[in-house]
Amino acid sequence: MASFLPSTLSTDQQRLLLTAIAFVVSAFIFLIPKLSKSKGLNLPPGPPGWPVVGNLFQVAGSGKPFFQFVRDIVPIYGPILTLKMGTRTMIIISSPELAHEALIQKGQVFATRPRENPTRKVFSENKFTVNSAVYGPVWRSLRRNMVQNMLSTSRLKEFRGVRDSAVNRMIDRIRSEAESNQGVVSVLKHARFAVFCILVSMSFGKEMDGDDIERIDQMMKTVLITLDPRIDDYLPILAPFFSKQRKRAMQVREEQLNTLIPYIEARRKALRNGLGSDKTAVSFSYLDTLFDLKIEGRKSAPTDGELVTLCSEFLNGGTDTTATALEWAIARLIEKPEIQSRLYEEIKSTVGDRKVDEKDVEKMAYLSAVTKELLRKHPPTYFSLTHAVTEPATLGGYDVPTDANVEIFLSEIAEDPKAWSDPKEFNPDRFMSGNEDADMTGVKEVKMIPFGAGRRICPGLSMASLHIDLMLARMVQEFQWRALPSQKMSDFSEKLEFTVVMDPALQAVITARK
Secondary structure (H helix, E strand, O other): OOOOOOOOOOHHHHHHHHHHHHHHHHHHHHHHHHHHHHHOOOOOOOOOOEOOOEOHHHHHHOOOOHHHHHHHHHHHHOOEEEEEEOOEEEEEEOOHHHHHHHHHHOOOOOOEOOOOOHHHHHHHOOOOOOOOOOOOHHHHHHHHHHHHHOOOHHHHHOOHHHHHHHHHHHHHHHHHHHHHOOOEEEHHHHHHHHHHHHHHHHHHOEOOOHHHHHHHHHHHHHHHHHOOOOHHHHOHHHHHHHHHHHHHHHHHHHHHHHHHHHHHHHHHHHHHHOHHHOOOEOOOOHHHHHOOOOOOOOOOOOOHHHHHHHHHHHHHHHHHHHHHHHHHHHHHHHHOHHHHHHHHHHHHHHHOOOOOOHHHHOOOHHHHHHHHHHHHHOOOOOEOOOEEOOOOEEEOOEEEOOOEEEEEEHHHHOOOOOOOOOOOOOOHHHHOOOOOOOOOOOOOOOOOOOOOOHHHOOOOHHHHHHHHHHHHHHHHHHEEEEEOOOOOOOOOOEEEEOEEEEOOOOEEEEEEOO
């Protein structure tokens, strides 16, 4: 994920920030050469900050989530601005034109990643993942393997049975909760469980029972919580005060290895002995592509620790993004019953009384329009994964140094009034008229890029779109969705929990279709 700050600071964190002031004079002495070097740069405008700590106090003291703080200052400083966050320089882009210039026109230069904080390096095996790797041979090897050997159209078709099984389990779980809870269901947890089931099977080559799924899922959540940014990520001088947190991170990493390596060993054994003896085995898995993967510039195949990291990336990257999209989708269908009715009619006219199949969704133009509008209005995160430049560059007439974090503000881009008519309105018909399009790759022009764009575009775009289309179609086919009377649907409040989720989480009343 992009570099975010917690929405507010705890009392202990406030004390640590105050302690940081005591270090300012000594740190300033050491930073003079660096400050002198950056002084000659023509950085984008931004709010003035303090020496050393930069804008940390303004952001932390605003009482607002980071995305809201940025959203409030964009009208003041423009579509490209700078925030000094301790030792980090953030350059934030919020216009389609500048995003296209950076990610497409100058894509190779803007294709690397910034330095990682020490905790994140523990879990990424020193940037040995598709998302975190610097632009170079390791990244090329890992991405090429994922795209060609795992996420190609032909490979995705091999997991059709896994998807059908997981979606059927989701529908049964929704129905069971409704029967025991007067028709009320929690949308996000069921969507998330189904997506996680699919990705676990794709990763480890085995359809697992609920206990295994819950165990792995809980481990992944613990890892994500451990990766939450800390103040010492921005002010390394405070690192001595976070020794307990670093120790805890090492413990969590050990727990992660102990949890996942047995599944890796089980897959190795299954491949050696043949898959026919295990009825829960899947014919192919992500692990199968990794065991003997040749990495440019390396003689050895990935270690067990690196396999854990790569499978964890696959699980984390595809679970919450898809599940969150489905929560927002159901909320929008509840808000506008006419859209829900029209979508249901398209499903009925396409498949009749049988269950929706993933081949069917390819024929549903309105379903596709709903999904596109969903991803425009509710991209999974506020910012794309953080970019950095491979060499000093310019963007929009300003300098971009190699140590800067380049953040693409996705939600602002997708609601640019110059690119969209009535951008605040949720209106799938904009994609049915032919007047507006939704090239989510951003190649020709950037209008909405929920999965990023350019060389570092999310490799799971096609898989995520398939999962959203299929699961949403089945949810609408099986149930009519209505608002819980006690939950207001007018303001669509949101918060960041790994992805952008509804606040509070959506509960809905369902009625089974006849």
